[in-house]
Amino acid sequence: MRIGILSDGPDLSAYLAEIFNTWGLVLYEMVGQDLISEMDPEDMPVVVCPASQGSHSLVDYARRGGTVICFLPEGPLAEAAGLAYEGEKDVPLRLRITAYQASGIAGERFPIVGRANNYSPAPGVQVLGYFSYTDRYEGESVGVTETPVGQGRIVAFAFDLALCVLLLRQGDPNLAEVIPEGTGCARPSSLAINIGPSDSGWVPFADLLSRLFVDTVRRYLPGPVPLLSHLPGMAPGILLYSGDEDNADVASNDAEFECVAAAGGRMNLYIIPNRTKSTVSDVERYRVQHDVGPHPNLRPLDGCSISERLTEFERQIRMFQDQFDTPARSLRNHCTAWAGYLEPVEVMEKLGVGMDGNYFSGTYGYGREDAPYAAFGGAMPMRFCWPDGRVLNVFQQHTQLADDIMFGTADYSYRLSPQVFVAVLDRIFTDIETRFHTPFGVCIHPGNWVRFSRPQGRELLRQANERRFPIWSFDQWLTFWEARDTWRFNGMTRQGCRLQFALEGERSHDALCLAIPAKDSKTSLVEIKLDGERAEWQTVRRYGEDLALVPVPLRKTAISVSVMYGSSAKLVLTTQDFTEK
Template sequence: MLIIHDPSAPQSRYSHYLAELLRLEGLVSSQAIDLTDLTESTLTGHDIVILPRTTLDRHQITLLCDYVTAGGTLLALLPDNNLVKALGFTPCYQLTPHGQLTVGDATIVAEPIDVIGPTAIWRVPDDATTLAHINQHPAIVSRTIGAGNVLLYAFDVAYCVARLRQGDPQYVDLCAAGLDGIYRPSELFVHQLDPQRAHIPQADLHTALLAHLIMTHAPQPRIWYYPRAQQTSTMIMTSDDDWSQVTEFEALIAGLARHDAQCTFFLVPQSRVTPSDVTRWQAAGHTFSVHPALAQDIVVGLATDEPQVRVVADMLAENIGRHQREYAAPVRTIRQHAVRWLGYVEAARVLASHGVQLDCNYLAVSPYLGYVCGSGRAVRFVDEHGQIIDCFQQPTLWTEECLIHPEYVFSFKWEVAHAIAVTDQLIAAAAQRYYTPVTINSHPVSFATYSQPLIEANWQAAQRHGMPIVSADTWLDWTTCRDQIRLHCHNGTWSLTTSQAIDCLAIIVPAHITPVRPTTRVIRWGVSMQVLELHQLSSGTHLIGQVAWEQST
């Protein structure tokens, strides 16, 4: 699999984010070249070439058309009109600015999902197949040309996913939800996402569909989302300190123990939790990081008198440094008090500069519950210029105070039974249909005083669906480990390379590959798949299987 980047073209700036999304989907056998290095020889040996949005000259178009005719597969995102014409389609020189994607095969995408960004309108030849529509116009099409195939997206799926996950940058540092004047990440979605559609992980469906199309046209081993073949989701448990009493921490930790669950606790400045408390609770598998807050928050409750844009960067630096000194531990995961944010992804850039690897601030706050980011998965942030920020965005689907607190302005003020029913549905869908993680939050003081029935019901729902309940730090360990794995094929032999030891790894193996050992059969997206589980892998290279017939990579 070959990805072509064009660093000279602004419209191609999300091509490296596209590579991030392919790794998210477990497609880690790709190579990359710059467009200036495109030649017949650089195309040779690749069964699929992925072309992000860019503009080609005549020679480059000829190279790609010849590659397809000779038997290759070209997947192009919002290709320029000259390439569209060369592939036998007719541009209408019209665009639709936004729309909803309807997929003919409902195996993965069963309901319409939002598309953000321009979609080109084409007339497709009679021998082409339209796989999906946007506003009744062809949006994803395929066509056989010679011995090969083309897959054309009429929109830039990488840009679309970035917007679905990170919101609308024109609302940076503004408050639109009518709450309390705190600028949170959720404010970036108020005029982008219909709250009635927040139960759908739309970004995850876009990337899963992309991976499905690649696997259909260029079958290859694919790393499963979770360590074991039978696992379909996980619950990531977090807890914001908010100056809770030690006895309230102990109540929450006792509840976690009853459900074989681990949690990451985010500790505020002047927390009542001592280093010795942390050491004692770490022995039970819990982890601890920082919950950055302003000094005035301790005095007045929630300080809003200073412009947020001027205080967040310093707040993060001061709190991270203090936590490291007080608890003698690195800060790897984080959530800010009141989920204060900065800019579009400026806060993520600041966090990355301090070594933070996983951000949990994208929390669903009124009017949202669920997938405010269109996702439950961890992906690195990307800025408006396409630069990848080395910090994973881990969306949080809910916290109890947004659902059942009787007074807070951002609370739905639901009855507990109703909150349990709604969150049960979200957990079940995550495990049975979307295969996406569920991150939730519970404050020790809230659990000890009013939210225990809801949170314990959430843990029990996770257990019914076979979802391990892990800390944010444990999830980060898995995320970074999975992210560094690479797959390779040489002379028909597939192998993986890892720089870390791995306890367990599940790899989806296509039917044309004979695995090195017996596999497990699972049903995913309604399709029977063979999954190879590898255990106790040391760092280095390990065999996966042998191609049963000749196939390039």
């Protein structure tokens, strides 16, 4: 059993695949249009069709019992889905899911940007969610629909979900090099696309929207399907800790390092190579407990061309690597100075930098929103992608909090006292632990740590420990994410109550777990076997679903997994029978 992603490029099929990777539904395969007509819905129960694709053969596949999940359907697909096209819809919109619980959402609406259509549904079309405008009462229309077609169905999103997630997470390409007055340089924060009134900044809306897509696919698969857990071990959340060195002296670095290590954590220090006071031997010492990465300073080139800034960006990354004889794994720029749209990411990809930390939440220069997911709604690491569908092999990890912005004295700061921050952080971490299960990325500068942000920094560490969130550096997180990225579910079959598949990957990681649904309609999980051996699991609740977490065995590249569901009453009886004999 596999999930098909129709790929007849140029389209966002690779970004849809990246969404599957992000949430660990690594059971998909790219398929060409020509294969659809012979596709057996038993082998491939769901086919995902990117926007601007579609054909008669997809409609036939639905009639034969398959589920087609599509975006902005046109022509025969729209006709079979019972949707009459009535023009494009103005964005931004809000999407309200009405038919089922959307993971992580408790009454909030999804901001929708990019392309959306007005459809009028024929009788028999089930509406799963509605669009509304952010500034008007009138104009509600269908946002997500399900239509029975023959023995199968068509599930249609009235917007381009992949493009929407991309634009929310990465910002609007039309805003590249637009610099808000008085802010000095181009920054990712200035790229944030207009989502209308900011009612969603307390929710990682872009990521929960991508999760909504994954859950939609899962709903139409026959029976429960495992995921690769996106968090280390049994953790319900994770704190990603970093600090930009700027002009800090070695003693300030050591003061913060010591505190993070004492809390059982590890942090990244981002260093400006031609400005640092840390010597080669200091950095060697830092790296025993922590990680270092470059902090390229593009500010002296404010006003220079994109290509001049990119050349300097590359030069400083190389300088960092040469100076400290260590690869640049993740990075953040000084003042998050940027160039163009994704051009700096192209440079990172070329140099093998695996993770970017430049996208700060917040609305610096054009608003005063300090909610943790304001502006981008992103928290999960996902690869960057050009709007034409070209995915870049660099993970975009948003940073939700910076000490100068939240606790500093500058006019742009929100100036939260330590007392106020205790309650704010409690809200953020409660939501992560119980609803979102997404990372929380922070930048606490060592120079600020010794001047004003130590109390709030210690509070971050304390609350993370209290909730059993691991405290990891960005590099450490990247290593986990790169290892996880190599694993796939192959040859999945279901016979009665037994689900079997091969778990295949290239890189082991001791925190990598399988997340197996603990329930299958009326039955429960009774046994998990890895390579024929019974495995222990721990049941956790994630997004309202009970999941059994099982560590992926180390030093193996292929593991046969067998999962058995049954009625627990029956199981007790069987044990009794066995004892009596």
